Amino acid sequence: MKTRQAVTEALADTALELFDTAGFDKVTVADIVAAAGISQRSFFRYFSNKEDVVFGDRIPTAEEVRDELRRHLGGSPAWDALRATFQAAAHQMDADSGRWKRATRVICHTPGLRARYLEKHLAWTEAVVPEIASRIDPDRPDAELKAQTMLNTALGCFDVAIMRWADSGTDQSLAALVDEVFGFVQIPHT
Structure with a gap:
């Protein structure tokens, strides 16, 4: 059974x-x-x-993303920690790539599902921005703005990587593609 x-x-x-x-x-x-x-x-x-x-339980909760980020923030600059956080998610997706590629294509090509996915991004932002801002310098007046910019840039990098991975016939792992896309962006270490 x-x-x-x-x-x-x-x-x-x-x-x-x-x-x-x-x-x-x-x-x-x-x-x-x-x-x-x-x-x-x-x-x-x-x-x-x-x-x-x-969606099922495929998409991580805001708390799961925040906890993963915290694991990487210890000795790393915020951008590097974000990169490592999204690479960890990519490794999980690579482990079940057929199902994830199919789900990603469906989400990205269906406006209503894409909107629901973007709602997840908003929840992640609320949970993660304070973590990043506190590592930048909580006394700086622009710390939250800088943290929001970093996180939204990271989310954009991740989205570009997963869409390319899901839509192309590439054998490249998502983790490698995430690393490549994040490498295109130069963020000063803070």
Whole structure:
């Protein structure tokens, strides 16, 4: 007998394949359950809606991002810590690259899902900016502005890397691509 996690993953894989092939908005729950060979009632035991199939628990919470950043802030400048934080996320995504590439393509090519993903960025910003600002110099009047600029630049770098990784046929790991993209940006050490 399959565990709940295995069924959830199999159902998500079926749905993501349909979304990636036909487009998120064109695929219905009825299409998903027909392809998976389950009832709609069973679908709703695992997911509350189609969006949850894409996001599930894939996207880290603001607290998880903040905690990962804290692990890297100890002896590193803020920009280097941000780079290491996003590389850690990239390594996790590389470990399950097929599923992540498909989910990323679906998110990036569906405006409503992209908006939901950007809401996550806003939550990350609220959690992470104070951490960065406190490392810059909390007494500087521009510390928060500098921290916001750094974080939004890092988020932009990460987005460029994941979109390129998901949409291209490259065998390059996401972690390597994140490192490359972050390397294009020169941030003075603070």
